[in-house]
Amino acid sequence: MAKAKRNNKYRMALQWTVFGLLVLMLIRPLFDRSYIADIEAYCPFGGIQAFGSYLASNTLACTMTTSQIGMGLALIAGIFLFSKLFCSHICPIGTFTEWLGRLGRKYKMNFVVTGIADRLLRVLKYGLLFVTVFYTVTDSELFCRIFDPYYAVFSGFGHDVVPLYAGLALLLVIPGSFFVRQLWCKYLCPLSAASNIFTYGIVFLGLIGLYAVLVLVFGLAISWVWLLAALSIAGMLLETTRLGSRLLPLVKVTRNADTCTSCRICDKACPMAIRISDQPRVDHIDCHLCGDCVAKCPEPDTLNYNRRNMKWLPATATILLIAIGITFAAVTDIPTISLKWGDEQQMAKAAVYQQSGLKNVKCYGSSMSFATHMESLPGVLGVETFVSGHSVKVYYDPEVLDDNAIREAIFTPVSRIFAAPETRTESVAVAEFLIDQFFDPLDSRMLTMRFGQTPGIYAMETRFGEPVHAVVYFDPRRIDAGRIKSLIEEKKTKWEVDGKQNEARTNFRVAGFTEKQAVPLAQYLSLVYEPIAMDFNSTATTPSDSADTLLLPFAAAAEPELADMPWYLLSHISNNPGVTKFEVVPGADGFSLRLCYLPKVTDRDEIMEQLNAPQLKVHMSDGTEQMVDNPFRF
Numbered sequence: 001m002a003k004a005k006r007n008n009k010y011r012m013a014l015q016w017t018v019f020g021l022l023v024l025m026l027i028r029p030l031f032d033r034s035y036i037a038d039i040e041a042y043c044p045f046g047g048i049q050a051f052g053s054y055l056a057s058n059t060l061a062c063t064m065t066t067s068q069i070g071m072g073l074a075l076i077a078g079i080f081l082f083s084k085l086f087c088s089h090i091c092p093i094g095t096f097t098e099w100l101g102r103l104g105r106k107y108k109m110n111f112v113v114t115g116i117a118d119r120l121l122r123v124l125k126y127g128l129l130f131v132t133v134f135y136t137v138t139d140s141e142l143f144c145r146i147f148d149p150y151y152a153v154f155s156g157f158g159h160d161v162v163p164l165y166a167g168l169a170l171l172l173v174i175p176g177s178f179f180v181r182q183l184w185c186k187y188l189c190p191l192s193a194a195s196n197i198f199t200y201g202i203v204f205l206g207l208i209g210l211y212a213v214l215v216l217v218f219g220l221a222i223s224w225v226w227l228l229a230a231l232s233i234a235g236m237l238l239e240t241t242r243l244g245s246r247l248l249p250l251v252k253v254t255r256n257a258d259t260c261t262s263c264r265i266c267d268k269a270c271p272m273a274i275r276i277s278d279q280p281r282v283d284h285i286d287c288h289l290c291g292d293c294v295a296k297c298p299e300p301d302t303l304n305y306n307r308r309n310m311k312w313l314p315a316t317a318t319i320l321l322i323a324i325g326i327t328f329a330a331v332t333d334i335p336t337i338s339l340k341w342g343d344e345q346q347m348a349k350a351a352v353y354q355q356s357g358l359k360n361v362k363c364y365g366s367s368m369s370f371a372t373h374m375e376s377l378p379g380v381l382g383v384e385t386f387v388s389g390h391s392v393k394v395y396y397d398p399e400v401l402d403d404n405a406i407r408e409a410i411f412t413p414v415s416r417i418f419a420a421p422e423t424r425t426e427s428v429a430v431a432e433f434l435i436d437q438f439f440d441p442l443d444s445r446m447l448t449m450r451f452g453q454t455p456g457i458y459a460m461e462t463r464f465g466e467p468v469h470a471v472v473y474f475d476p477r478r479i480d481a482g483r484i485k486s487l488i489e490e491k492k493t494k495w496e497v498d499g500k501q502n503e504a505r506t507n508f509r510v511a512g513f514t515e516k517q518a519v520p521l522a523q524y525l526s527l528v529y530e531p532i533a534m535d536f537n538s539t540a541t542t543p544s545d546s547a548d549t550l551l552l553p554f555a556a557a558a559e560p561e562l563a564d565m566p567w568y569l570l571s572h573i574s575n576n577p578g579v580t581k582f583e584v585v586p587g588a589d590g591f592s593l594r595l596c597y598l599p600k601v602t603d604r605d606e607i608m609e610q611l612n613a614p615q616l617k618v619h620m621s622d623g624t625e626q627m628v629d630n631p632f633r634f
Contacts, residue, residue, distance in 0.1 A: 010315035033503025047072030065388035074325035097177035342381030420558035525586030578602025
């Protein structure tokens with residue numbers, strides 16, 4: 001008879017710890033706006049997919065790093081030795097659906113699928129596994145993000161999520177698990193399918209070995225897709241026909257028939273609805289060594305692990321495997337991409353340039369963009385990127401390039417206008433700052449946001465140097481160079497998007513600055529703004545003495561938010577066959593609009609009416625025409 005109600009305190013401690021960390025990750029941005037939650041930082045399924053992508057194409061999927069790969073390899077090792085510990089002790093979906101199932105059983109509304117229906121439903125997760133891994137490796141983007149209920153919830157339905165698919169998955173997870181025992185874990189979870197394939201370790205290793213021999217020894221051109229299909233089909237057939245694995249994992253729940261009273265408390269305790277009370281050893285494929293049956297068994301030494309009384313074993317093994325995965329990530333760095341286009345002789349003599357702190361190298365896509373940029377530089381032989389440390393390695397021919405040339409090629413200069421000069425401005429102050437810890441486009445973005453929020457700063461231009469040179473144009477009546485230096489060295493940048501406050505940390509340091517001679521307004525406008533001038537309507541055949549000129553104040557041309565609109569106005573006014581030239585002219589009082597026209601074809605009143613039209617008729621580069629609201633008034 002049952003003597004007492006017992007809880008699996010080791011497992012519960014781990015499950016609540018995981019949920020506590022997830023909650024902390026969600027609320028931390030409320031008091032630390034510079035913190036960006038990485039909800040996939042230790043995702044083993046993402047790591048397994050990324051490692052598969054690395055083996056197939058020498059690239060890591062998406063933002064995956066050795067942290068996820070370490071967790072994925074630890075998960076596989078754990079399955080070989082101890083069963084699916086991630087599913088039972090860590091996975092938030094598994095924990096949540098298990099608790100939902102308990103609630104359903106409390107109200108006698110949760111049932112177990114059995115028989116042929118159970119076996120047929122198990123096929124679904126293998127199809128989902130194949131599709132997920134196929135598209136992840138093919139596109140180097142985590143395909144599971146489009147439907148993963150965990151990612152959808154904790155990312156707030158981020159940009160990678162397809163609402164229809166994620167919504168359907170959540171419908172299956174939440175109401176589905178309330179009514180059907182572990183619906184997601186048994187029948188739909190692709191990680192569950194992968195874990196079961198690893199459980200059949202001999203078949204898994206055998207297929208991997210056979211593929212390696214055929215490809216590496218015999219040189220057969222067999223796509224990795226065939227290996228993925230073989231593993232998926234083998235796992236599906238073994239699970240649906242056998243529902244068990246006798247050899248692996250090495251540690252299993254065992255039952256002492258001599259002391260068992262057949263109270264069947266273990267059967268009721270099992271979240272996967274495995275019948276434990278009538279078998280000497282639990283070989284069922286659904287057993288993930290949660291330990292609930294062992295913890296709740298009222299008879300001493302009746303349910304154990306490999307006949308040893310070690311109730312602490314699953315939780316301890318889980319913690320140890322996590323530690324091993326983290327250690328692996330700390331001592332190993334797998335590149336996100338590793339591309340070499342130099343031949344063997346060139347690579348043998350190649351020099352290597354390494355650069356860290358490139359915050360714009362943050363995923364597979366940005367890594368490929370960086371590689372494409374570097375490939376265009378003569379002498380560069382290859383590129384490796386590491387998104388975990390935002391770092392790169394560039395292989396180059398030392399007879400063609402040197403480190404300084406590589407650094408200059410990596411550097412992206414920025415020219416940014418923040419505000420138009422104020423009325424009655426006669427000259428603009430100029431200062432040049434030498435900035436350390438400032439290199440990539442994301443650094444420029446942080447500083448330009450900071451400057452854009454500061455009245456009195458008009459524009460900034462950067463150019464390569466060590467430190468980076470930043471020329472700042474400003475109004476000395478509102479701000480001085482010393483204040484700009486302090487602004488650059490502030491440790492935080494704050495901005496708002498869609499009403500949400502964001503924050504990022506920076507570590508810029510001004511090594512020195514020089515205040516230069518102020519420049520007249522007309523010179524400043526010529527230096528900073530793009531020239532806008534064009535002749536049209538057959539001016540080459542028009543005598544210059546037959547044209548008149550119209551000169552109008554055009555202060556709005558200096559407004560940064562209207563940067564493209566003067567070009568649209570140019571296109572619009574070119575529709576008048578009598579206008580032969582459009583030019584935006586900088587002067588001591590700001591910008592002016594100069595139009596040359598033929599009085600015999602058009603007149604001043606017609607031009608003014610056209611300039612003040614509510615909409616501009618614009619000729620687009622693809623040959624189409626569009627009507628655009630006119631922001632200008634003359």
